[in-house]
Amino acid sequence: FISKGPLHDPQLDDTNDFIECDQSMDHMGLSTQDKINIYGTVAALLHLGNINFEDDPESTKGGCKVTSSTEQSLTITSEMLGLDIRDLRNALITRVIMTRTTSKNNDNIIP
Numbered sequence: 001f002i003s004k005g006p007l008h009d010p011q012l013d014d015t016n017d018f019i020e021c022d023q024s025m026d027h028m029g030l031s032t033q034d035k036i037n038i039y040g041t042v043a044a045l046l047h048l049g050n051i052n053f054e055d056d057p058e059s060t061k062g063g064c065k066v067t068s069s070t071e072q073s074l075t076i077t078s079e080m081l082g083l084d085i086r087d088l089r090n091a092l093i094t095r096v097i098m099t100r101t102t103s104k105n106n107d108n109i110i111p
Contacts, residue, residue: 044080047073051092064093 025035050073056065066074066089074092078085 040080044077047077047080051077053093056093066092 022035025038030038050070052067052070053064054067056063059065074089075085077083078088081088
């Protein structure tokens with residue numbers, strides 16, 4: 001999500017768009033710390049989008065795991081969001097099914 005890729009559109013200028021966005025936040029009265037928090041959250045979401053999953057052969061329930069090639073994105077995301085990496089990993093690879101009276105944790109199955 002964070003690489004520019006091979007395509008180029010001459011009508012788009014990321015640098016100028018960023019400057020305009022930053023100045024717009026100034027006009028809205030956001031503090032420097034508010035802007036840093038916004039940029040940090042956006043950066044964390046971009047890193048979150050780089051996380052890939054694969055089948056976990058050790059799971060008895062057909063679950064998944066974060067691919068080793070994207071572990072760094074998981075680490076960066078957890079640090080940027082101030083989350084424990086184990087909690088973030090578990091949130092990404094498990095699902096909670098809630099019924100009227102109970103909840104049950106199941107492994108997510110990534111096709």
